Amino acid sequence: MKKHFWIAGLCCGLVAGLSSAATVQTGQEFVYKPVPAGGPEMVWYLVDWGDGTVTPTWHGLAAFSPEMPKVWSRPGTFKIQPQAITVSGKNIPLKGGSVTVAGAAVKNPVPLPAKSSDAPQATEEPRQPQSYTIHFDRIEPVDRLELAKESGAAFPDNFCVEVSTDGGKVWNDIPAAAYSHFPDPGNKKVCIPLHGLSASDLRVTSYKPPVNAGGKYELRMKEPVAFGGEKLFSMDANPLLEADWNNMWLTYGSAANEVLHNFDPWWPTDRPDEGGLLGIGSTIWAHWNAMKVSWLNDPASKKYYEECVNAYPQDERGLMGVAPGTFYHLDHSKHHVTPAIFISGISHWYLMHRDPAFLQTKDAKTGATLIEKVRKAMKFQLEDMDGKTGLMTIHDPQNDGTATGLGGNYWDGWRFGYRSAYCNNEFYISLYWMAQLETALGNADKAAEYMALRPLVKQRYNEVFWNEETGRFIGCEGKDGSRHDYGFTFVNLQAVASGVATDEHAKKILQWLDGERIVKGDTSTGADIYYWKVSPRCNTLAAEAIKPSFWDNWTMEVGPGTIGEYGKQIQNGGHIFYVSHYDLMSRLRTTGIDAAMKRMDVILDEFHKDQLHRKPSNEFGITHVEGILREFPESGLVPLFMLTGIMGIEPEATGLRIEPSLPTAWNYAAVTEYWFAGKKYSIRAARGLKQPEVNGTAIKVPAEGRWLLKPEGEVIKW
Amino acid sequence: MVKTFRLFMTGALLLAAGFCGAAPETPAYFKYFGAPVRQDRYTRNMHALTASRVVDEPSLNGGRSLEMDFVFQKTKPMGQLVWDIPVMRISRIRFSVYNPNPAAQSIRLTPVLLDTQHHSWNLSTNGILLKAGEWTTVDLKLADAEEVTKGNATVKPSAVKDPVFFVMFLKFDTGGDFKDFGQTRKLYLDGMECY
Numbered sequence: 001m002k003k004h005f006w007i008a009g010l011c012c013g014l015v016a017g018l019s020s021a022a023t024v025q026t027g028q029e030f031v032y033k034p035v036p037a038g039g040p041e042m043v044w045y046l047v048d049w050g051d052g053t054v055t056p057t058w059h060g061l062a063a064f065s066p067e068m069p070k071v072w073s074r075p076g077t078f079k080i081q082p083q084a085i086t087v088s089g090k091n092i093p094l095k096g097g098s099v100t101v102a103g104a105a106v107k108n109p110v111p112l113p114a115k116s117s118d119a120p121q122a123t124e125e126p127r128q129p130q131s132y133t134i135h136f137d138r139i140e141p142v143d144r145l146e147l148a149k150e151s152g153a154a155f156p157d158n159f160c161v162e163v164s165t166d167g168g169k170v171w172n173d174i175p176a177a178a179y180s181h182f183p184d185p186g187n188k189k190v191c192i193p194l195h196g197l198s199a200s201d202l203r204v205t206s207y208k209p210p211v212n213a214g215g216k217y218e219l220r221m222k223e224p225v226a227f228g229g230e231k232l233f234s235m236d237a238n239p240l241l242e243a244d245w246n247n248m249w250l251t252y253g254s255a256a257n258e259v260l261h262n263f264d265p266w267w268p269t270d271r272p273d274e275g276g277l278l279g280i281g282s283t284i285w286a287h288w289n290a291m292k293v294s295w296l297n298d299p300a301s302k303k304y305y306e307e308c309v310n311a312y313p314q315d316e317r318g319l320m321g322v323a324p325g326t327f328y329h330l331d332h333s334k335h336h337v338t339p340a341i342f343i344s345g346i347s348h349w350y351l352m353h354r355d356p357a358f359l360q361t362k363d364a365k366t367g368a369t370l371i372e373k374v375r376k377a378m379k380f381q382l383e384d385m386d387g388k389t390g391l392m393t394i395h396d397p398q399n400d401g402t403a404t405g406l407g408g409n410y411w412d413g414w415r416f417g418y419r420s421a422y423c424n425n426e427f428y429i430s431l432y433w434m435a436q437l438e439t440a441l442g443n444a445d446k447a448a449e450y451m452a453l454r455p456l457v458k459q460r461y462n463e464v465f466w467n468e469e470t471g472r473f474i475g476c477e478g479k480d481g482s483r484h485d486y487g488f489t490f491v492n493l494q495a496v497a498s499g500v501a502t503d504e505h506a507k508k509i510l511q512w513l514d515g516e517r518i519v520k521g522d523t524s525t526g527a528d529i530y531y532w533k534v535s536p537r538c539n540t541l542a543a544e545a546i547k548p549s550f551w552d553n554w555t556m557e558v559g560p561g562t563i564g565e566y567g568k569q570i571q572n573g574g575h576i577f578y579v580s581h582y583d584l585m586s587r588l589r590t591t592g593i594d595a596a597m598k599r600m601d602v603i604l605d606e607f608h609k610d611q612l613h614r615k616p617s618n619e620f621g622i623t624h625v626e627g628i629l630r631e632f633p634e635s636g637l638v639p640l641f642m643l644t645g646i647m648g649i650e651p652e653a654t655g656l657r658i659e660p661s662l663p664t665a666w667n668y669a670a671v672t673e674y675w676f677a678g679k680k681y682s683i684r685a686a687r688g689l690k691q692p693e694v695n696g697t698a699i700k701v702p703a704e705g706r707w708l709l710k711p712e713g714e715v716i717k718w
Numbered sequence: 719m720v721k722t723f724r725l726f727m728t729g730a731l732l733l734a735a736g737f738c739g740a741a742p743e744t745p746a747y748f749k750y751f752g753a754p755v756r757q758d759r760y761t762r763n764m765h766a767l768t769a770s771r772v773v774d775e776p777s778l779n780g781g782r783s784l785e786m787d788f789v790f791q792k793t794k795p796m797g798q799l800v801w802d803i804p805v806m807r808i809s810r811i812r813f814s815v816y817n818p819n820p821a822a823q824s825i826r827l828t829p830v831l832l833d834t835q836h837h838s839w840n841l842s843t844n845g846i847l848l849k850a851g852e853w854t855t856v857d858l859k860l861a862d863a864e865e866v867t868k869g870n871a872t873v874k875p876s877a878v879k880d881p882v883f884f885v886m887f888l889k890f891d892t893g894g895d896f897k898d899f900g901q902t903r904k905l906y907l908d909g910m911e912c913y
Contacts, residue, residue, distance in 0.1 A: 125780025
């Protein structure tokens with residue numbers, strides 16, 4: 001978890017590479033940002049902190065540089081010397097500065113107890129990998145690894161750190177901890193941040209070991225030393241499950257150990273370094289970003305989110321743009337689902353932070369406050385889009401839901417428009433969030449109006465979008481009366497998860513997905529629906545199966561031998577991982593937590609193999625087959641199920657609701673750092689407790705029941 | 719006097735290098751398929767190249783190899799391995815390919831690199847014949863590229879200022895004598911080094 005304590009007035013100095021001296025206290029985290037190296041090549045940074053330690057980063061674009069946290073344990077004046085190393089090996093010294101550290105010396109942390117493997121043996125094979133392995137007695141969360149040169153031996157110029165959670169049976173790379181052309185650190189310790197990575201074993205491997213004095217290849221250094229951290233999620237499940245779950249969050253939630261080309265977790269990274277991401281600043285992600293980021297202590301991301309959301313344009317009626325400065329998704333189409341997502345995201349964010357000033361921030365162009373924009377967006381849904389009738393309709397002729405209409409939501413390969421099931425589900429969700437927001441702001445009457453409309457929306461949704469023949473919801477109904485049912489798993493699972501689907505419909509949907517019920521004519525049936533294992537195919541009827549197709553071929557054709565052929569394209573027989581969050585929530589709601597955990601077990605088993613760093617291409621070299629990495633930060637919603645599903649944590653008008661659903665085999669589940677209303681909490685749901693226990697900001701609630709953490713810290717039955 | 723001293727020093731250094739064994743040149747980038755990194759993170763299979771996987775044998779220098787399955791078709795006699803690299807400055811590439819197929823079923827290899835200024839660097843316009851039953855080492859300098867193009871324009875390699883590269887295409891074409899269309903044919907790549 002990030003714990004940045006930005007020093008007041010220091011930010012400019014940091015950005016400029018610390019042009020003026022700074023002061024910090026011992027034990028306090030200080031964030032340093034080197035001057036970007038510049039140049040056409042990618043670089044990584046190495047900062048010498050002046051206290052006998054150096055910290056390397058991952059590589060990225062040289063126009064950017066990372067924010068690097070540092071804690072000094074003793075007082076003094078320390079000279080910071082940064083350098084950049086290009087990926088081809090050129091060393092670029094950068095301007096540094098000095099930091100004065102005040103206060104008493106603090107104790108250095110104690111290394112984790114570990115057994116080390118024997119030092120690697122010299123060999124004549126230049127390409128034989130050599131490793132130092134350290135094994136912990138149990139799975140440990142590791143915050144950092146320290147490496148040091150052995151006297152008389154060459155420090156490896158290339159090495160990486162790899163992790164195992166199962167005692168060394170399966171190893172995975174740590175994308176951000178791979179270095180090439182590493183300069184000789186001399187007598188300084190190399191401190192590699194690992195951000196609480198769960199590990200039973202760590203190894204430092206060189207795939208091209210250095211040449212020793214005898215002309216042989218030999219990896220030689222002092223034994224690596226690991227320092228522990230804190231588990232973010234804990235539960236009394238199999239430790240391997242707990243480790244993989246935490247590492248899945250680290251990969252796809254915080255993305256703390258991923259390569260970030262812009263040194264920023266909000267901007268996608270290109271091949272060959274694609275990985276997890278924290279968020280994307282577009283309106284389409286406004287609610288997912290709030291879900292992922294609002295509970296973290298990450299001031300930079302908080303600032304970015306809050307700046308972004310007020311930069312989304314809004315037209316005079318209330319329709320929102322898709323991203324700061326534009327109404328058109330990739331210059332192609334408007335997304336009428338944006339008002340709903342905007343409302344839900346802003347409401348969620350506000351209810352987590354409880355900062356009235358946030359809602360009063362003004363749009364730089366129009367001067368409208370955020371709360372005015374939110375209310376206008378709702379008015380647009382209710383009036384211009386007929387939402388008050390219980391069924392929202394997109395009247396834009398470009399998004400008419402026919403075989404010539406344009407796409408209208410995140411799933412931009414499909415012509416969702418007119419009466420869109422996807423859009424109406426988001427409307428249903430936005431009514432809930434708006435009601436919570438208005439209640440929190442003291443507008444109970446408005447809130448009641450929104451809540452009163454929800455049953456009608458639910459009724460109309462199930463009437464209009466249910467396909468009796470296939471036993472599932474269609475994607476949309478076009479203005480020409482056409483009904484488009486391609487077995488959209490995302491439409492159906494998001495509808496079940498939100499509760500807009502009736503119980504009867506929810507059960508039928510899960511029976512279809514689980515292969516208990518075969519839909520005649522579908523391209524994918526039975527077990528094949530989960531061909532990708534970690535989530536269902538996004539559609540079970542090929543886009544090319546019906547002519548004219550509901551597929552919007554603005555980026556690619558579909559059909560045999562094309563780039564978009566079924567099973568070779570993310571949106572046509574491929575999958576996007578985030579859908580599994582709604583799959584898990586659907587099962588929790590419909591068939592219970594143990595059924596949801598069966599699905600989660602499959603996902604975790606797959607994660608264990610390769611951390612889901614999967615990016616296969618189709619025969620055309622296009623890697624849009626599986627949607628897990630790069631521009632899919634919503635992958636992080638899947639491990640977030642620990643909070644949204646198992647612990648049942650969600651903000652609402654009067655506080656933070658905690659409504660646990662522990663798997664039968666578990667006695668507790670906990671999150672060690674959860675920020676709500678400006679305070680840091682640890683929250684634990686445990687069986688056997690009769691009443692909540694509050695000890696400062698450590699909260700325990702009974703596993704059975706529904707509880708509310710109030711903004712001031714009190715916990716009540718809810 | 720100065721000249722004599724320089725000659726002496728040069729000779730002494732050469733002698734020292736000879737005694738100690740010259741340190742091997744360090745590649746700017748290398749991959750020997752040993753790491754637990756899924757290859758689809760940095761390679762892509764295209765056209766007649768239908769699948770690829772890391773194998774222990776055959777190998778060179780203690781590394782592992784990439785086994786590639788090609789199913790060439792008469793209508794699609796080309797398979798391509800696309801190799802994505804971090805944006806970097808390189809001047810030379812080196813790798814070897816093992817061809818277990820009969821000599822009468824010839825396959826040729828054309829390496830092409832792309833730089834960030836959108837130049838396409840073709841290192842062998844006629845393709846390199848992959849010798850049957852043995853390893854063919856490809857060791858080419860970008861300065862010797864046989865053709866550098868940008869759109870329809872052809873430029874000299876030396877005319878491109880400070881190129882940095884981000885993707886390599888290894889194109890495998892069947893020769894005129896190739897007849898095994900529709901059958902799986904294997905080739906092995908021993909790794910990749912860029913300098």
